[in-house]
Each structure stands twice: as C-alpha cells, then as structure tokens.
Amino acid sequence: MxxxxxxxxxxxxxxxxxxxxxxxxxxxxxxxxxxxLFHLLEGKLRFxxxxxxxxxxxxxxxxxxxxxxxxxxxxSRTVFPxxxxxxxxxxxxxxxxxxxxxxxxxDWGKQFQELEPA
Amino acid sequence: MxxxxxxxxxxxxxxxxxxxxxxxxxxxxxxxxxxxLFHLLEGKLRFxxxxxxxxxxxxxxxxxxxxxxxxxxxxSRTVFPxxxxxxxxxxxxxxxxxxxxxxxxxDWGKQFQELEPA
DNA sequence: CGGAATCCCATCCGATACTG
DNA sequence: CAGTATCGGATGGGATTCCG
Numbered sequence: 001m002x003x004x005x006x007x008x009x010x011x012x013x014x015x016x017x018x019x020x021x022x023x024x025x026x027x028x029x030x031x032x033x034x035x036x037l038f039h040l041l042e043g044k045l046r047f048x049x050x051x052x053x054x055x056x057x058x059x060x061x062x063x064x065x066x067x068x069x070x071x072x073x074x075x076s077r078t079v080f081p082x083x084x085x086x087x088x089x090x091x092x093x094x095x096x097x098x099x100x101x102x103x104x105x106x107d108w109g110k111q112f113q114e115l116e117p118a
Numbered sequence: 119m120x121x122x123x124x125x126x127x128x129x130x131x132x133x134x135x136x137x138x139x140x141x142x143x144x145x146x147x148x149x150x151x152x153x154x155l156f157h158l159l160e161g162k163l164r165f166x167x168x169x170x171x172x173x174x175x176x177x178x179x180x181x182x183x184x185x186x187x188x189x190x191x192x193x194s195r196t197v198f199p200x201x202x203x204x205x206x207x208x209x210x211x212x213x214x215x216x217x218x219x220x221x222x223x224x225d226w227g228k229q230f231q232e233l234e235p236a
Numbered sequence: 237c238g239g240a241a242t243c244c245c246a247t248c249c250g251a252t253a254c255t256g
Numbered sequence: 257c258a259g260t261a262t263c264g265g266a267t268g269g270g271a272t273t274c275c276g
Contacts, residue, residue, distance in 0.1 A: 020227030021156045021220065022174070027230065031147050038139045047238055056140070058270060063239065084237045085276080101226055102139065104218045109138030111215070112145065165258055176250060181259065202257045203256080240275080248267070255260075 027072050028098065032057045032065050037095060038102045040075065044090035074098070145190050146216065150175045150183050155213060156220045158193065162208035192216070 028034055032054060039045060039053045050066075051059055066089060069075040074095040080086040091098075146152055150172060157163060157171045168184075169177050184207060187193040192213040198204040209216075 019153055019156070019171075020224045020231060021153050023227035023231050023234075024223040025149055025152060025227075029149055031143055034143060035137055035139050038137070054137075059239080060271090061269065064269090079238090085239085087238060097229070098226060100222045101219070104222045105142040106138045108216060108219055109141035113138060113141050116141075177259080178251090179249070182249090197258095201256095203259085205258060238276095240273100242273080243271090245270090246268085248265105250263105250265090252263090253261085256258095 024101065027069075027074060028101070030065060032061060033069060034102060034105060036062065036065060036069070037074065037091065037098060038106060040089060040091050040095070041099060041102060044078075044088045047087050047089070050089065069095070142219065145187075145192060146219070148183060150179060151187060152220060152223060154180065154183060154187070155192065155209065155216060156224060158207060158209050158213070159217060159220060162196075162206045165205050165207070168207065187213070 028037065035054055035057075036050060039050060045053070047059075047062070050062055051057075054062060057065075066075060066077070070077050073092055076090050076092050078088045078090070080088070146155065153172055153175075154168060157168060163171070165177075165180070168180055169175075172180060175183075184193060184195070188195050191210055194208050194210050196206045196208070198206070
C-alpha cells in the first residue's frame with residue numbers, strides 16, 4: 001500500500017508567510033476543524049459523539065481532520081483497550097489556547113443567526 | 119455566456135445547522151477570506167494592494183473571495199470612474215463586527231509563530 | 237465501535253490570454 | 257488598473273465496503 005514515499009502534502013503551507021492570521025489558518029483552517037474544536041471545548045468526546053455533533057461532515061472527514069489536529073498537537077487521542085473499542089478525543093493545552101478564537105467565532109455566529117431570519 | 123440560470127452553489131450551506139460556529143464559517147470560511155478581512159481592518163485597500171498583501175493567493179482567487187464577501191455584505195466595493203481604473207475595498211459595518219474574531223486569530227498566530235522556530 | 241481502503245465524480249484553482 | 261473567460265490538471269470529499 002505504502003511505496004515508502006513520504007508524501008507530506010501542502011502541510012505547513014502558511015507556517016509563517018509573514019501574516020499571523022495565515023499561521024492560525026494553517027492549523028485550524030478548513031471547514032470542520034473549528035467546529036470539532038469548539039465541541040471539544042466542553043470536554044473530551046468519543047468519536048461517535050463528535051459525529052453526532054457535526055452532522056454536516058462525514059465520518060471519513062472527521063477522522064481526517066482529527067488526524068491533522070493530532071499531528072499539529074491540538075488534540076489528543078486516547079484509545080481504551082476494551083471491547084467494544086472506545087476512543088476519546090480531547091484538547092491539548094495548545095488546543096485549549098484556541099478558546100478565545102473559537103468563542104469569538106461562536107459569539108459572532110450567534111449574532112449573525114439572529115439577524116438572519118432566512 | 120449566461121444561460122440565465124442562477125446557479126448559486128453551496129452558498130448558505132451552514133446558515134444555521136444548529137452550530138453558531140458553522141454560521142461564522144459560512145461567511146468567513148475558506149483559506150483567504152480571513153486574511154483579506156484582516157488586512158482590510160486597517161482601512162480601505164485597492165485590489166492590487168490586497169494582492170500584494172496576500173502573495174500566496176492568485177488574483178483570480180482574491181477576486182472570487184471578494185465577490186463572495188461582497189454578496190454576504192461583509193465588504194463594500196467602490197469603483198472610481200477614472201483612468202486608470204481604481205477600485206477600493208472596505209469593510210462594511212457587518213464586516214467590522216468580525217474584528218474580535220480576526221484579532222484573536224492574529225493573536226494566537228503570533229504566539230504560535232514564536233514557539234515554532236521551524 | 238472506530239476506523240482504513242478504494243472508487244470516482246464534482247469542484248477548486250492555477251495558468252494563460254484577453255479587455256475596458 | 258482591475259478585472260473576465262476559458263481550459264485542464266489536481267484535489268476534495270461522498271458513498272461504500274471491509275476490518276480489528
């Protein structure tokens with residue numbers, strides 16, 4: 001399956017293109033990462049719980065996004081060796097430091113939803 | 119060119135999927151919108167100025183993103199009828215209300231860049 | 237339960253050329 | 257200067273199936 005060729009795609013694309021905002025986006029860019037992180041603000045969650053909280057994303061996408069967040073040190077993944085399997089995701093300290101960003105996004109979204117009757 | 123068929127793609131996808139964060143992302147989601155908006159926080163900018171401030175994006179993408187932001191009432195576009203042409207982009211009041219989100223993103227990115235020597 | 241692998245089509249987006 | 261038009265390759269991501 002693996003041709004032993006480390007692909008490593010466009011990761012770290014905008015690590016420091018000069019703009020601090022791009023650095024943030026290199027970590028939490030994408031449509032679902034902020035949503036996943038926001039849900040994790042309230043505490044650790046199992047995989048299926050995250051799926052239920054994010055119905056607009058497929059399980060596949062949630063897996064991929066979580067893997068990237070894990071690789072960036074934003075979330076931790078704990079596997080409990082039991083049957084049936086149980087995996088818990090939680091924010092790391094670094095992930096927790098994103099709280100101000102996530103909360104301001106939630107606040108703005110709440111305001112926006114109120115003035116958008118559509 | 120136009121078959122008079124309003125396509126209107128996946129816009130308004132996550133207007134109110136229940137999660138306020140998704141509502142915010144439906145407006146400022148995407149890789150370059152936050153960057154463009156952040157630059158506009160400091161005042162109105164001409165098209166080429168935005169291009170210079172966002173070298174990682176092509177002019178084409180900047181145009182498209184600005185058009186979406188304009189349609190969502192986040193930025194305004196002012197054309198000056200002179201030669202050579204001159205177009206200025208600025209935040210609307212609604213766009214300005216995104217400042218807390220943009221600033222917290224900048225703050226986090228700055229911190230992140232400092233502890234990332236790479 | 238929590239994934240990984242594969243298929244495969246829709247779209248994104250860069251490059252290029254042209255315009256008022 | 258500030259775009260638009262078009263093409264074509266790359267990518268994204270949904271659906272499905274299978275596995276420990």
